Amino acid sequence: MRKCAVLASLLLIALVGPGPVWAQAPADGWHVTVSPYFMGAAMDGTTAVAGQELDVDVPFSKILDNLQFGAMGLVVARKGNWGVGGDAIWMALGANGTAPGPLGTTGSADMNQGAFAFYGLRRLAPGADVFFGGRVNTLQAALRFNGPGQRRVDDSKTWFDPIVGLQLRTPDTGKRWHAQVYSEIGGFGVGSDLTWQVFPTIGVTLTRRSSLEFGYRWLDIDYAAGENVSLFKYDVLTQGPVMGVAFRF
Template sequence: MLLPTTLKRFHVPYGSAVFGLALAFCLAAQDASAQSESNWSNQGLIYLLGPTLSGTSGIGPVDTEVDMSASDVFDAIDGAFLGMYRGEGERWGVMVDIVYMDLKAEGSGDGGQLKGKVELEQTTGIVSATYRLSPTTQLMAGALYNDVSGRVLLTGPLTTRRQSMSEDWLDPIVGVLFETPMGGKWSFTGAAQLGGFGVGSDLVTILTGSISYRFNDWSSVDIGYRYLDFDYEDGDGLDRFKFDMREHGPAVGWR
């Protein structure tokens, strides 16, 4: 018996307006700063994250508990990209952060009679404008875009079931960024961001902290920790989708 189920919803019209407004705000900040300053700086960061995933993912009436260690995640990774861009002038700045992960896993139950394959693909993008209050402190405001898709295949002696879903949403996000030198070529960076507020997610929390060692004016290595908490639920019945997940772990980056 084959039971195909496909769940797919997009919040593009409203989401595009929010994301477009945030992007326009960031570009306006960059343009205003570029017009008034000649010392606009640009830097990119490619980093590796060793995440632990835990929480609840729900499709329709079914909730699934997720608990994956960093080693489980690395075993399941089929593709990934993590990168950041930062442009900054004397006061205004722009930050773009992109995280993409494609995870695939297999398992079995009931003495090997029931077998399953699961694929989870997630893309998270954050665009923020920053405004410097002091040499060490900046405010951040922007938008977070999250796209999550998954596919499940269950096979057994009497049944085969395929189920897939795709959901994307946008959240406003605000926060504060703190940077301070530690002496010599060392420095510390910490950031806290909150978002959602019922617009997309009920709440999104992002906390990061890192220590940097600068080799020269254009190259440094960052070692830190990152924590992301998504609390999102939408729809009901078969159209219900829940993504209540925490993703956290050490991160190493090169800029």
């Protein structure tokens, strides 16, 4: 049900990169934006390793307790109506959870998660770009289950998801504030069964070449490989507020 609603919404929402809005670069020059940022991510979903499933629910209020390491950044380079970009996320997280079923066995999950997106873009109109590219996902997961035997299972997977989308942003009027929204959809059974993202941001210009960016990000990945005792599964919605600084070169 959640995915049907999301798919319907994605037909109406445009895709956007979280860089700030400045005047368009000359057609014969490059316009580059670099944006390091931090995301306070909550997680909700199910992960499985070696056929052992664990429901994970980490609210935003607990994310700093569970975050062991996080590094995130974005770069976009434009020239004329074309451009290229990349977005990298790496998080090391620990979380408590409950195994599905009547016994409700408790446990914990340690996950090293990376998502590395790369894409091309084409300007459709002022303030609107179409995106096309892919994301390499890598996940190292270790699950521990409480109770007799203290079971522990671990595994890692890397997979590729094609992604497409569209970017919308407010026109450059020279005002201090700007806004944009980024969303994407992908997977299509190539890697994940389905992955989607929605990422609205607002920003305030600090200097001619920098701005402070605030936003909220939803990133959902539904991936599974193998079955029975070899099942590896990651069906998790990651969401939370984002804050970063954007630099223009």
